[in-house]
Amino acid sequence: MLPQHLIVEFWDTVRQELKRCGVAEESIARAIAIYRAALDRHDAGEAVYHRNPEDVAQTIAAGWEYGFPDPKPPAKKRSRTFKRSKV
Numbered sequence: 001m002l003p004q005h006l007i008v009e010f011w012d013t014v015r016q017e018l019k020r021c022g023v024a025e026e027s028i029a030r031a032i033a034i035y036r037a038a039l040d041r042h043d044a045g046e047a048v049y050h051r052n053p054e055d056v057a058q059t060i061a062a063g064w065e066y067g068f069p070d071p072k073p074p075a076k077k078r079s080r081t082f083k084r085s086k087v
Contacts, residue, residue, distance in 0.1 A: 001046070002046055002049055007049070010049060010053050011032065011053075013053035013054070013057075014032065014053045014056050014057045014060065015028055015032070015057075017053060017054050017057030017058075018031065018032075018057045018060060018061055020057075021057055021061035022061070023060075023061050023064055027064065031060050031061075031063070031064040032060060034063070034064075034068055035056075035059070035060045035063060035068065038068055038070065041070065042070075
């Protein structure tokens with residue numbers, strides 16, 4: 001588990017970068033919350049902390065502007081049933 005002070009520092013950097021990306025001050029907390037909820041839905045765990053906070057901020061800024069679509073689940077493969085030929 002990542003130490004709490006590093007997690008706080010990471011998200012503070014993301015907030016600062018979101019300001020630079022043009023996200024309104026009053027929208028930053030909500031944008032981050034939506035992004036973190038998406039991470040939770042996908043069981044991302046601490047994977048986000050392996051990215052640069054600047055890159056995460058750019059992802060959040062784009063999602064805030066264009067929406068945070070969830071990826072489509074993979075299509076289920078149809079199982080093939082084989083009939084035995086009578087020989």
